[in-house]
Amino acid sequence: xxxxxxAVNLPQNDDIDIKSLxxxxxELTQEIHGMMRSVKxxxxxxxxxxxxxxxxIVVPIIISIIYLPPLLKNLFGQYQxxxxxxxxxxxxxxxxxxxxxxxxxxxxxxxxxxxIDVNSLPPEVQKMIKNNVK
Numbered sequence: 001x002x003x004x005x006x007a008v009n010l011p012q013n014d015d016i017d018i019k020s021l022x023x024x025x026x027e028l029t030q031e032i033h034g035m036m037r038s039v040k041x042x043x044x045x046x047x048x049x050x051x052x053x054x055x056x057i058v059v060p061i062i063i064s065i066i067y068l069p070p071l072l073k074n075l076f077g078q079y080q081x082x083x084x085x086x087x088x089x090x091x092x093x094x095x096x097x098x099x100x101x102x103x104x105x106x107x108x109x110x111x112x113x114x115x116i117d118v119n120s121l122p123p124e125v126q127k128m129i130k131n132n133v134k
Contacts, residue, residue, distance in 0.1 A: 118126060 118129060121129070
């Protein structure tokens with residue numbers, strides 16, 4: 001399939017008009033090309049900054065998922081040793097609205113608590129101990 005173009009004989013004035021239109025078209029095309037380059041550059045930087053923001057959010061979450069559970073186990077293990085295995089009921093109490101069951105008698109019978117003079121404690125604390133030690 002062939003396409004034939006018909007040659008059109010234009011007067012001399014039209015050649016000058018077409019030439020000036022082509023030159024103006026070329027200038028506008030170059031200006032648009034420059035604008036598109038700046039838009040593409042802007043979009044590239046926006047993608048890079050978006051990836052950086054995404055990494056700033058996701059990387060700490062992944063790191064915390066990997067490293068926090070062993071740290072928390074060690075932390076709760078230390079509290080469990082301090083409280084003679086009572087940390088489970090205390091933590092459950094805090095999670096249930098602050099009402100925990102703590103055995104003051106076991107604390108007072110602990111080796112380190114023998115040196116505590118209960119009478120030297122503030123009256124509010126003495127009252128709490130008396131209400132909980134039964």
